[in-house]
Amino acid sequence: MPTPSDRKRNVAVVGATGAVGEVVLDLLVKRGFPVGELRPLASERSAGTTVKFAGRDVPVLEAKPEAFDGIDFAFFAATGALSKDLAPEIARRGGVAIDKSSTWRMDPQVPLVVPEINPAALDKHRGIVACPNCTTIGFVMALEPLRRAAGVKSVVVTTFQAVSGTGKPGIDELNRQLSETAAHQRPTTQTYVQPIAHNVLPLCESFRDDGYSTEEVKLLYETRKIFGDDALDVTMTCARVPVRVGHSAAMLVETERPLSAEDARKALAAFPGVIVKDDPKHNVFPTALDAAGRDEVFVGRVRKDLVSNKLWLWQVADNLRKGAATNALQIAEEMIRRGLK
Ligand SMILES: NC(=O)c1ccc[n+]([C@@H]2O[C@H](COP(=O)([O-])OP(=O)(O)OC[C@H]3O[C@@H](n4cnc5c(N)ncnc54)[C@H](OP(=O)(O)O)[C@@H]3O)[C@@H](O)[C@H]2O)c1
Incomplete structure (x- = not known):
């Protein structure tokens, strides 16, 4: 029936x-x-x-x-x-x-x-x-398992965002500039304010009067709304990198209760839509190429901070798919x- x-x-x-x-x-x-x-x-x-x-x-x-x-x-x-x-x-x-x-x-x-x-x-x-936002989705997917396991108080995050995050004009800009530089010509800029080929730009979207970019503040306010937690501190720098697909992020997470790297890995691996790829002895960590074309959010490099009780992790997701x-x-x-x- x-x-x-x-x-x-x-x-x-x-x-x-x-x-x-x-x-x-x-x-x-x-x-x-x-x-x-x-x-x-x-x-x-x-x-x-x-x-x-x-x-x-x-x-x-x-x-x-x-x-x-x-x-x-x-x-x-x-x-x-x-x-x-x-x-x-x-x-x-x-x-x-x-x-x-x-x-x-x-x-x-x-x-x-x-x-x-x-x-x-x-x-x-x-x-x-x-x-x-595409960056927020990967970010909250990596945070939620830790939040459920030990609560999250604050996060410092730096993102490395692909050009497809700016849609087809971003992809076209990188492709054109790579051709121009390969032909020993000056790269022409249309979509970004400086060349993106062979470069890293500490600007996604545009700057606000307070010096943050419009993309950066989305991470704070959207994360608070999704979690329903207005006390959560998130501070960030968002950078555009010459990658076609896949936004990466380095995250330093302060949990409310102590959480070992091993327990964090277990919580992450048990969460739907998250894949842990983390074996430093064998140089295993997730990259944008791993995430491209996939629906899951990848996490690796889970480790305790050397000078505090916080946890570091590296998170990658396809901005066009899960993002x-x-x-x-x-x-x-x-x-x-x-x-x-
Ligand atoms: N790219 C990402 O990773 C990503 C992730 C999350 C959210 N988003 C959001 O998703 C949206 C689309 O992004 P995108 O990356 O796919 O951009 P895109 O590649 O530049 O595509 C833009 C699309 O919007 C259409 N469009 C533009 N102006 C229009 C208008 N006045 N009336 C009707 N259609 C119009 C275009 O149609 P024509 O071909 O006719 O111009 C095209 O189909 C944006 O709001 C973006 O912020 C993007």
Whole structure:
């Protein structure tokens, strides 16, 4: 006998021609999501082109309010301004917008969800659910097992973020600059303020007046909201590195109760969606290349700080998969499981 969860859902992918949108389309098929009608949406520039879905060429439509008629889930992976305008349109039509932009994340009416951590927040949705920033997702996935084992008081984190975190323009910039430098030409800059090829930029997005970048403060406030813990201290530096896919982070974690490196490794390994890759004797640790194309968050280099009771760890996740598309799809799957859609 069919259950509500067997029903097909009509799905829109807003930003279907972009870096995240392409992965959403791919994962809808790979995860066996119950897609009825698929509506790929993008700007008027792409309207009339096609995207591949389940071996078919599906026409791209312009993202307009009417495009959401009859849609159950709309995955938003375009611009913040578009999410602001159009997410309420799908909510008004009885569907759910699952938004990858930062627009709705800190809205108290909007759940900010990593399904392994705070799925119950979905129960209060009002038609819009926000996905955390790609860096926040890997970060909280590595923290949550430690939080459950020993509580977390504070974290100092430095991130090493891939160019695909800036979408297709970031990937194009790195590829172009690598060609230019290989031809002994000066690298031209369009997307980043300084060359990214053969370089490390201690800036993701743009600087605020207080000297932090907009990306950095997301780590603090989004983490607090997901954990429901306004006392948690997070301080950070986010850097862009010439890696195509996979955000890495070095994290120094102060737990509330003492936690040995061995117990931390056990807690991490037991958590769904986390893989521990940590064997220093054999030079085993996770890298961006390991994480690229994977849904799991990888953790290694778990060790006690030499001068305090804190723990160091190294965490890596695919920013386009768990950092974006996978998490968004998991949210939809969890909503179906909970009978919310
Ligand atoms: N990349 C990541 O790792 C990552 C991770 C988490 C969250 N996000 C967020 O996900 C979103 C998409 O990022 P991305 O990396 O996939 O960017 P991207 O590769 O630059 O793709 C942007 C997409 O948005 C569409 N778009 C742009 N302006 C539009 C408009 N006015 N109307 C309709 N569609 C429009 C583009 O369509 P056209 O082809 O027609 O221009 C394209 O499909 C952003 O909000 C980003 O912050 C990205």
